[in-house]
Amino acid sequence: MLCDEWHKFVDVAVQMVENVCVPQKEAWEKELGRELKTFGLGESMGGGTLFSLCIKRPDLYDGAIFSAPMFMVSKETRPAPPVEFVLKNIVVGRRPGPALACFV
Numbered sequence: 001m002l003c004d005e006w007h008k009f010v011d012v013a014v015q016m017v018e019n020v021c022v023p024q025k026e027a028w029e030k031e032l033g034r035e036l037k038t039f040g041l042g043e044s045m046g047g048g049t050l051f052s053l054c055i056k057r058p059d060l061y062d063g064a065i066f067s068a069p070m071f072m073v074s075k076e077t078r079p080a081p082p083v084e085f086v087l088k089n090i091v092v093g094r095r096p097g098p099a100l101a102c103f104v
Contacts, residue, residue: 010052017053017060043067 021038029036040061042050047069054064078084 006052010049010056013049013053014057014060017057022060037062040064041067042069044070 025036025038038061040050040053047066048071050064050066051069054061
């Protein structure tokens with residue numbers, strides 16, 4: 001189930017790049033009269049997303065920069081189930097302010 005949801009998320013990210021980033025790049029190239037290189041920057045979950053984008057559509061980027069990309073959390077490094085429950089359901093729900101943005 002989670003894998004299916006991840007693929008849907010990556011598909012939405014691909015659509016965003018195709019519908020927003022590519023046309024903007026083409027407009028800048030036309031205005032400047034030269035080809036521009038495109039690089040992706042992804043940190044944490046954004047790094048995992050960027051990696052998936054690069055695998056799925058290698059033509060979208062000329063290069064990629066990954067900062068601590070999150071691919072998965074192994075069972076060996078996960079906290080005990082009660083701690084995980086508290087972190088997911090109590091701590092995260094009470095954090096102040098909006099979530100930090102991911103650069104994809």
